[in-house]
Amino acid sequence: xxxxxxxxxxxxCKKCADTCESCAIACETxxxxxxxxxxxxxxxxxxxxxxxxxxxxxxxxxxxLVCQDCAEICTACADQCEQHASEHCRACAxxxxxxxEACLKVGAAAFA
Numbered sequence: 627x628x629x630x631x632x633x634x635x636x637x638x639c640k641k642c643a644d645t646c647e648s649c650a651i652a653c654e655t656x657x658x659x660x661x662x663x664x665x666x667x668x669x670x671x672x673x674x675x676x677x678x679x680x681x682x683x684x685x686x687x688x689x690x691l692v693c694q695d696c697a698e699i700c701t702a703c704a705d706q707c708e709q710h711a712s713e714h715c716r717a718c719a720x721x722x723x724x725x726x727e728a729c730l731k732v733g734a735a736a737f738a
Contacts, residue, residue, distance in 0.1 A: 627690075627735040635693065635728040636682040642700060642725035643675035649707065649718035656712075664706050668718065671703040675725060682732075694733035700726035 650668035653661040678696040681689050704722035707715040 627732050631732055632682050635732045636679045638725040638728045639675040639679040639696065642721045643672040645718050645721035646672035646703060649714045652714040664710060664715065667703040667706045671699050671722060674699045678729065690733050690735050693729040697726040697729035697733060700729065
């Protein structure tokens with residue numbers, strides 16, 4: 627894993643966190659009980675992406691492991707958001723997919 631990979635992953639984690647929070651807020655305003663799972667995953671993903679960015683920023687010895695988990699959470703959030711037609715959910719799914727891809731690249735270093 628390169629310094630460039632780490633920087634990109636950290637930036638995508640931050641962007642994903644912000645996008646997930648925006649999606650959760652937008653879903654809450656729709657007052658649709660069918661969006662409860664989406665809101666919960668958005669909040670989980672936002673929190674974990676921020677945690678992951680923090681691990682990367684301080685070059686923790688556990689970056690690879692945290693990135694693997696972050697990729698899994700981002701993928702679950704993307705899968706959920708893709709089930710909804712709203713623009714904010716589509717944007718969230720895209721941000722989650724990009725973050726998951728970057729995290730998988732960093733996380734793969736744990737097995738190299």
